[in-house]
Amino acid sequence: xxxxxxxxxxxxxxxxxxxxxxxxxxxxxxxxxxxxxxxxxxxxxxxxxxxxxxxxxxxxxxxxxxxxxxxxxxxxxxxxxxxxxxxxxxxxxxxxxxxxxxxxxxxxxxxxxxxxxxxxxxxxxxxxxxxxxxxxxxxxxxxxxxxxxxxxxxxxxxxxxxxxxxxxxxxxxxxxxxxxxxxxxxxxxxxxxxxxxxxxxxxxxxxxxxxxxxxxxxxxxxxxxxxxxxxxxxxxxxxxxxxxxxxxxxxxxxxxxxxx
Numbered sequence: 001x002x003x004x005x006x007x008x009x010x011x012x013x014x015x016x017x018x019x020x021x022x023x024x025x026x027x028x029x030x031x032x033x034x035x036x037x038x039x040x041x042x043x044x045x046x047x048x049x050x051x052x053x054x055x056x057x058x059x060x061x062x063x064x065x066x067x068x069x070x071x072x073x074x075x076x077x078x079x080x081x082x083x084x085x086x087x088x089x090x091x092x093x094x095x096x097x098x099x100x101x102x103x104x105x106x107x108x109x110x111x112x113x114x115x116x117x118x119x120x121x122x123x124x125x126x127x128x129x130x131x132x133x134x135x136x137x138x139x140x141x142x143x144x145x146x147x148x149x150x151x152x153x154x155x156x157x158x159x160x161x162x163x164x165x166x167x168x169x170x171x172x173x174x175x176x177x178x179x180x181x182x183x184x185x186x187x188x189x190x191x192x193x194x195x196x197x198x199x200x201x202x203x204x205x206x207x208x209x210x211x212x213x214x215x216x217x218x219x220x221x222x223x224x225x226x227x228x229x230x231x232x233x234x235x236x237x238x239x240x241x242x243x244x245x246x247x248x249x250x251x252x253x254x255x256x257x258x259x260x
Contacts, residue, residue: 001036001037001038001039001042001211002211003210003211003214005036005038005211006042006210006211006212006214006215006218007214007215007218008030009027009030009031009038009042009046009215010046010049010214010215010216010217010218010219010222011218011219011222012026012027012030013026013027013046013047013049013050013215013218013219013222013223014049014050014053014218014219014220014221014222014223014225014226015222015226016164017046017047017050017165017166017219017223018050018053018054018166018188018223018226018227018230019166019226019230019242020127020164020166020167020170020171020239020242021120021164021167021242021245021246021249022116022119022120022123022161022162022163022164022167022246023046023047023050023164024043024158024161024162024164025116025119025120025161025162025164025249027043027046028111028113028116028161029113029116029253032113033256039205039207040205041202041205041206041207042211042212042215044198044199044202044205044206045199045202045206045212045215045216046215046216046219047195047198047199047219048195048199048216048219049215049216049217049218049219049220049223050195050219050220050223051191051192051195051196051199052216052220052223053219053220053221053222053223053224053226053227054188054189054191054192054223054227055192056220056224057224057227057228058185058188058189061189064081065081065082065084065085065088065189066085067081068080068081068082068083068084068085069081069082069085069086069089070082072085072086080141084140084141084143084148084189087143087145087148087149088148088152088189088190088193089193090145090148090149090152091148091149091151091152091153091190092152092190092193092194093152094149094152094153094156095152095153095154095155095156095194096156096193096194096197098153098156099155099156099157099158099159099194110159110160110161111161113253113254113256113257114253114254114257115160115161115162116161116162116250116253117162117249117250117251117253117254117257118162118250119160119161119162119163119250120162120246120247120249120250120253121246121247121250121251123162123163123164123167123168123171123246124242124243124244124245124246124247124250125243125247126171127167127170127171127239127242127243127246128239128240128243128244130171130174130175131171131174131180131238131239131240131243132238132240134174134175134177135177136177136178136179136180137177137179138176138177138178138179138182139178139179139181139182140178140181140182140185140186143178143182143186146176147173147176147178148186148190150172150176151169151172151173151176151186151187151190152169152190154168154169154171154172155168155169155190155191155194162250165187165191165194166184166187166188166191167242167246169183169186169187169190169191170183170184170187170239171239173186173187174239180234180235180237180238180239181231181234181235183234184230184231184234185231188227
């Protein structure tokens with residue numbers, strides 16, 4: 001793997017991890033198209049870049065969440081931040097465990113281009129219809145334990161390349177009548193613990209060379225831009241464009257499987 005490949009994949013990761021269009025699908029398909037030999041651990045390294053983006057962009061939020069979570073347990077003080085901290089913790093546990101087990105036992109069997117294409121298209125259609133028809137009765141601060149838990153449970157499906165962690169969590173949030181901006185923010189915050197755990201688990205396999213740093217930095221910078229863009233865009237826009245993109249990408253992948 002060289003620096004140009006790392007740069008391209010880093011940019012792709014920054015775009016596709018945080019938009020509901022599946023980074024795992026893109027990180028699998030692009031090397032497949034160009035016959036690149038990419039280490040499996042590099043995928044996790046790129047996710048670390050977007051994890052840094054989430055950590056930096058929401059730095060004040062994370063500080064308040066941690067402080068609130070501490071005060072709720074130790075000082076019995078209630079706050080929105082304390083509530084959301086423990087909601088994120090509780091929502092991470094089942095989704096993380098189920099996702100890990102499914103990925104461990106069947107994950108390698110689901111990385112074929114056709115499966116990725118079908119997952120992209122099906123999830124795109126679901127995202128479109130859910131987003132178009134769901135009401136927006138709940139914002140981030142007023143999400144309930146039931147809503148946050150079900151969203152966390154849904155992210156276990158992200159082990160299927162093409163489903164998309166952000167895609168399935170944002171879709172579930174919209175299905176549960178969470179407004180679009182809040183759905184995106186909670187999706188970002190919810191992804192952090194699992195990505196952090198994956199980074200720690202895989203860190204022994206990281207090769208700290210120039211391509212590694214190029215990829216991580218690229219995914220970090222693009223990730224920051226994408227978070228800012230999406231949160232602003234969803235104040236008035238919808239997920240329609242992302243749903244359409246998923247279907248088109250799926251069709252292109254299917255066509256390429258026959259060409260190749």
